[in-house]
Amino acid sequence: MPSICFYFQVHQPKRLRKYTIFDINKSHFYETDEANGSIMRKVAYKCYLPTNELMLELIKKYNGAFRISYAVSGVAIEQMKRFSPETLDSFKRLADTGCVEFINETYYHSLAFLYSKEEWKRQVAQHNELMRQEFGQEPTTFRNTELIYHNEVAKAAEELGFKTILAEGADKILGWRSSNFVYQPSNCDNIKLLLKNYQLSDDIAFRFSNKGWASYPLTACKFSNWVHELDGNAETINLFMDYETFGEHQWEDTGIFKFLYALPEYIFKNPSFNFKTPSEVAAEYPVRDRVDVPYYVSWADTERDLTAWKGNYLQDDALEAIFSLEEKVYRTGNDELIQTYRALTTSDHFYYMCTKWFADGDVHKYFNPYESPYEAYINYQNVLKDFTQTVEKELMVQTA
Amino acid sequence: MNMSKILMYGWEFPPFITGGLGVACYDLTKALSSLGTEITFVLPTMKGKNPVNSHLHLLDTNDLRVPNYIDKSISYEEFMEKIDLIGINSSLRPYITEDSYQEFINRMYESNTITEEHIQKDFYQFNISGDYGPNLIAEVFRYAFVAGSVAADVEHEVIHAHDWLTFLAGVEAKRISGKPLVCHVHALETDRSGINVNQQIFEIEKRGLEAADQIIAVSYLTKNSIVNYYGISPDKISVVHNAVSKKKSTQRTNSVKKDPDEKIILFLGRITFQKGPDYFLEAAAKVLQKYPKARFVLAGSGDMINRLIERTAELKIGRNVHFTGFLKRPEVEELFASSDVYVMSSVSEPFGISCLEAILFDVPVVISKQSGAAEVLQSALKVDFWDTEELANKILNILNHKALRKELQAQASEELKHIQWEKSAQHVIEVYDKIKKQAAVCK
Numbered sequence: 001m002p003s004i005c006f007y008f009q010v011h012q013p014k015r016l017r018k019y020t021i022f023d024i025n026k027s028h029f030y031e032t033d034e035a036n037g038s039i040m041r042k043v044a045y046k047c048y049l050p051t052n053e054l055m056l057e058l059i060k061k062y063n064g065a066f067r068i069s070y071a072v073s074g075v076a077i078e079q080m081k082r083f084s085p086e087t088l089d090s091f092k093r094l095a096d097t098g099c100v101e102f103i104n105e106t107y108y109h110s111l112a113f114l115y116s117k118e119e120w121k122r123q124v125a126q127h128n129e130l131m132r133q134e135f136g137q138e139p140t141t142f143r144n145t146e147l148i149y150h151n152e153v154a155k156a157a158e159e160l161g162f163k164t165i166l167a168e169g170a171d172k173i174l175g176w177r178s179s180n181f182v183y184q185p186s187n188c189d190n191i192k193l194l195l196k197n198y199q200l201s202d203d204i205a206f207r208f209s210n211k212g213w214a215s216y217p218l219t220a221c222k223f224s225n226w227v228h229e230l231d232g233n234a235e236t237i238n239l240f241m242d243y244e245t246f247g248e249h250q251w252e253d254t255g256i257f258k259f260l261y262a263l264p265e266y267i268f269k270n271p272s273f274n275f276k277t278p279s280e281v282a283a284e285y286p287v288r289d290r291v292d293v294p295y296y297v298s299w300a301d302t303e304r305d306l307t308a309w310k311g312n313y314l315q316d317d318a319l320e321a322i323f324s325l326e327e328k329v330y331r332t333g334n335d336e337l338i339q340t341y342r343a344l345t346t347s348d349h350f351y352y353m354c355t356k357w358f359a360d361g362d363v364h365k366y367f368n369p370y371e372s373p374y375e376a377y378i379n380y381q382n383v384l385k386d387f388t389q390t391v392e393k394e395l396m397v398q399t400a
Numbered sequence: 401m402n403m404s405k406i407l408m409y410g411w412e413f414p415p416f417i418t419g420g421l422g423v424a425c426y427d428l429t430k431a432l433s434s435l436g437t438e439i440t441f442v443l444p445t446m447k448g449k450n451p452v453n454s455h456l457h458l459l460d461t462n463d464l465r466v467p468n469y470i471d472k473s474i475s476y477e478e479f480m481e482k483i484d485l486i487g488i489n490s491s492l493r494p495y496i497t498e499d500s501y502q503e504f505i506n507r508m509y510e511s512n513t514i515t516e517e518h519i520q521k522d523f524y525q526f527n528i529s530g531d532y533g534p535n536l537i538a539e540v541f542r543y544a545f546v547a548g549s550v551a552a553d554v555e556h557e558v559i560h561a562h563d564w565l566t567f568l569a570g571v572e573a574k575r576i577s578g579k580p581l582v583c584h585v586h587a588l589e590t591d592r593s594g595i596n597v598n599q600q601i602f603e604i605e606k607r608g609l610e611a612a613d614q615i616i617a618v619s620y621l622t623k624n625s626i627v628n629y630y631g632i633s634p635d636k637i638s639v640v641h642n643a644v645s646k647k648k649s650t651q652r653t654n655s656v657k658k659d660p661d662e663k664i665i666l667f668l669g670r671i672t673f674q675k676g677p678d679y680f681l682e683a684a685a686k687v688l689q690k691y692p693k694a695r696f697v698l699a700g701s702g703d704m705i706n707r708l709i710e711r712t713a714e715l716k717i718g719r720n721v722h723f724t725g726f727l728k729r730p731e732v733e734e735l736f737a738s739s740d741v742y743v744m745s746s747v748s749e750p751f752g753i754s755c756l757e758a759i760l761f762d763v764p765v766v767i768s769k770q771s772g773a774a775e776v777l778q779s780a781l782k783v784d785f786w787d788t789e790e791l792a793n794k795i796l797n798i799l800n801h802k803a804l805r806k807e808l809q810a811q812a813s814e815e816l817k818h819i820q821w822e823k824s825a826q827h828v829i830e831v832y833d834k835i836k837k838q839a840a841v842c843k
Contacts, residue, residue, distance in 0.1 A: 020789060020793040021792070021796045021797065022686070022789060022792075312807055313802075313803040313807040313810070314807045317804075318803075355779075355807060371782065372782070373807075374779075374781055374807070374808065375781075377801075377803070377804055378781075378793065378794065378804070381804075382797070
């Protein structure tokens with residue numbers, strides 16, 4: 001009985017406003033409500049609302065046999081509350097069906113694991129609390145920001161009591177093995193590892209509307225045939241992707257919604273196939289092998305490594321600068337400053353500073369609100385300068 | 401395609417007359433000839449010097465005699481009649497603008513009339529200085545008349561003229577040989593003078609652009625100006641970006657500086673409206689509020705210099721602002737090598753090779769978005785020329801953050817590997833091939 005395991009990532013960063021060196025000491029407001037509000041409303045209208053509606057319909061239609069999972073970042077939920085409360089309501093309705101699993105991640109969709117395990121734990125706990133509050137679920141599955149994974153991430157998640165963890169099914173960690181089975185991190189005994197089938201996931205997420213692709217146009221029938229061909233050679237087909245694939249990356253006129261609506265019908269044409277959420281897959285299938293990942297992998301770009309967020313001079317400098325503030329920030333005990341600090345650890349800030357796209361891929365450019373990575377760095381550093389001064393002033397006031 | 405024989409017209413060519421235009425002509429022709437193109441380059445004057453190690457055949461217009469017996473030959477009077485430009489005797493503003501024009505106007509009037517001494521028994525001969533002096537426009541006409549006639553003697557398939565100074569020569573050459581004409585636009589009167597356009601130069605540009613079979617613009621910015629201000633069809637305009645050739649001595653030095661905290665921010669170019677030195681100065685005042693040890697160097701001369709010195713005093717930043725006047729090449733290189741930031745704040749910059757030169761010296765650059773270089777360079781910080789606060793913001797961030805400097809340096813030097821004259825020359829050859837094909841079809 002092979003399973004289709006869907007996990008969708010829902011995330012919207014809190015983008016920074018244009019903040020010049022001349023704003024330092026004059027304004028402590030760093031975010032752009034205008035852009036963040038209009039982007040949230042736009043994506044809600046094009047993607048979240050219609051796709052959620054469609055998911056609800058499918059769950060109803062198949063009497064609970066259609067099952068999916070989401071990781072919704074805390075910063076996305078904060079912004080839904082402010083700019084599109086109906087979106088959060090519709091996610092809650094999905095939670096109420098009992099067919100949807102909500103996955104735990106860092107509240108701020110941050111890179112904290114790379115710099116501060118303590119901070120990472122705090123942000124995971126904050127997100128855990130949010131999942132309970134908003135969706136009434138106690139998550140048992142964990143995924144780290146952008147599927148950033150390492151033996152140590154698995155170990156830390158296991159220590160927090162998670163039963164399942166998600167990662168990219170990168171060739172370099174699997175070698176000849178297939179992503180379509182349940183694995184266990186080589187250094188763990190109590191947590192199972194689900195690996196993304198990047199071939200089939202990216203057929204939907206990236207190639208769906210590519211007219212230059214040999215398999216264009218992708219239909220639910222064609223896709224299901226590919227899935228069915230795996231029968232006997234697979235236990236779980238992990239389709240992990242950004243939720244914005246539906247209606248935002250792939251526009252409605254590409255036929256993406258029709259594809260999604262028809263998909264379960266065609267999958268069920270082979271009665272041995274079903275849909276399961278990550279924790280259900282982990283509970284159902286045995287561990288087939290152990291995988292050792294003593295280096296970082298992610299789901300980004302062709303490199304599947306950290307270079308989208310870390311590694312150039314700008315990114316490393318900015319990352320070191322923010323995480324070096326941690327001790328001071330917590331010493332203030334000021335909740336507002338702590339939230340600001342955490343929001344500045346969101347991975348997107350560093351993604352915008354990536355200079356890789358000069359040579360390849362313009363994906364970064366598409367999602368970048370800045371004209372260049374240098375602008376992103378300058379803006380971030382200006383904000384950080386003001387924030388640092390604010391924190392230091394607060395500490396001085398407290399000791400005085 | 402087979403190798404082309406090109407009859408090329410240019411006003412500047414090192415070492416005879418050197419400016420930005422001359423350097424671009426030199427580097428481009430060098431790359432073209434390395435790709436097999438044969439070039440005859442007609443200069444207004446070689447000032448009696450002999451070219452060494454030249455990659456092309458140079459002609460000095462002053463050595464040329466225009467026979468008045470050849471087929472299609474016309475008299476200078478007939479030639480001038482055909483030119484028939486409006487306001488032919490009005491004052492002229494060359495590249496280097498000056499404050500006083502009265503002298504121009506007087507001398508212009510004299511120099512446009514032709515005297516017996518120019519007309520020998522059976523040929524014309526002129527003495528052209530090639531300077532951007534008050535006689536410039538008269539020289540442009542005489543150059544056109546004499547240099548254009550070379551087309552009767554020199555074998556060529558395509559005529560290629562650089563900027564308005566030689567456009568009329570190109571048009572005359574085309575009249576004589578019937579070969580296709582490429583007009584190469586490095587700068588336009590509309591860039592140089594903003595709204596105070598010299599109508600005569602504008603007319604000469606327009607005439608050349610209209611007569612051209614193909615136009616090469618050094619940027620999309622320039623292409624748009626050609627379309628919008630000169631009413632030329634975009635279909636016959638190709639964009640070929642400039643490049644920079646790697647020089648040997650690009651070592652960074654600190655010879656100018658004493659205090660390591662002291663930072664030098666460099667502006668290099670004519671101190672004229674087009675280059676936006678006033679915006680640089682306003683940004684300097686803003687930078688100094690936050691970084692008192694910054695020093696601002698304006699290297700160049702021009703008609704705005706007195707105004708800027710007054711403004712410097714008014715802003716009370718004289719201690720940190722230095723006007724060097726016009727600098728020779730070794731001084732320029734020394735300045736590049738000791739600068740911490742290079743700023744090109746041009747109001748309208750067709751290309752702006754100087755920022756690429758700064759990168760050769762590992763200097764981070766902030767350039768105006770209103771520049772052709774901004775189209776090819778990703779590893780530069782870019783600002784709207786009028787946004788002096790943003791310019792200051794960017795300069796300050798470069799001064800404050802080593803990571804930003806290092807990333808800019810690393811990426812820019814990587815990018816520069818791809819901004820090569822050979823690539824530009826390749827595109828120019830494509831234009832030649834296209835135009836030759838068109839000409840063949842027409843016959």
